[in-house]
């Protein structure tokens with residue numbers, strides 16, 4: 001009998017965390033590594049949010065909280081949904097968790113039974129399929145290629161749904177492609193869902209505030225109010241507020257699902273960190289004016305990286321309208337051999353050789369379910385991005 005849980009056989013460790021770790025190790029050995037793997041902003045949490053956390057500590061807000069979050073924060077989340085998304089929720093329909101990751105995990109653990117299927121467009125955020133498997137469900141991966149901007153079409157969604165489909169996981173703007181669905185594009189998908197009343201939507205809106213070129217964010221329950229009763233709207237403070245380490249995410253949806261998630265949370269982490277909850281309260285209720293300048297900076301970096309990558313032999317990089325990722329295609333590099341002698345048969349070979357030979361850490365596309373590509377997180381300095389592009393261009397020019 002195996003000591004370790006057989007559930008572990010169904011999952012693999014997060015490849016994005018593995019790449020970041022490998023880059024850190026190489027840097028610690030003295031190598032001049034440029035890490036473009038980590039999915040987090042490079043700027044610090046704004047001061048007013050830090051001050052709120054310090055005040056919470058000084059005021060002794062250091063005890064257990066209600067499992068689903070402090071009432072003030074749940075109220076602020078309701079206000080956020082009303083303000084930004086025109087969605088009405090009551091505190092009983094809201095839960096706060098330890099990061100967006102735990103929101104998604106709790107939701108899947110709370111709802112999946114063996115045989116349940118979850119439709120996931122690829123490229124996807126690395127954790128979705130493994131979380132589904134861990135929770136006993138089956139991911140149904142639908143490849144959404146570069147030809148449609150990495151977005152799912154209504155026909156693809158229609159074809160993927162079966163009587164066993166429980167959830168459709170939707171993420172816009174997307175990690176790893178940065179692609180955002182317009183309200184019209186989203187309406188095409190929600191129309192399909194209206195025809196399948198047994199399918200619920202888990203919408204991961206983590207990158208809502210990171211949008212460029214006038215892109216207007218939209219979320220399923222807003223675009224199609226008839227889906228309100230079967231939508232879990234997931235969001236968090238990690239990305240827009242540069243609070244990845246504070247670990248606060250939240251969701252709103254039908255009370256029965258929120259109550260089930262609360263039950264799981266009460267038997268696992270008890271509650272999200274009390275101090276972080278007060279920081280998140282300030283993030284949501286406090287000034288939002290730093291978001292716009294950050295987006296101006298991100299857009300500049302996006303343009304820099306897209307141009308630099310498109311100048312590399314064999315790489316095609318579309319221009320995304322959100323998040324802080326690009327997902328270039330490297331079909332033109334496959335089958336070649338690097339200067340260091342590595343045969344590039346897959347995007348993993350490409351990423352490995354790029355790290356070994358040019359000290360640039362990117363995440364290979366297979367990790368996100370669509371190849372041959374890689375993901376760059378451009379949430380780092382202009383200098384690092386410029387140098388990384390130079391190295392990638394050199395790496396590609398040397399492929400024979």
Ligand SMILES: Cc1ncc(COP(=O)(O)O)c(C=O)c1O
Nearest residue numbers: 039099100101125175236238249
């Ligand atoms: C699409 C997406 N969803 C969820 C998360 C998880 O966010 P958090 O750090 O709040 O757990 C991430 C983080 O990278 C993400 O990219």
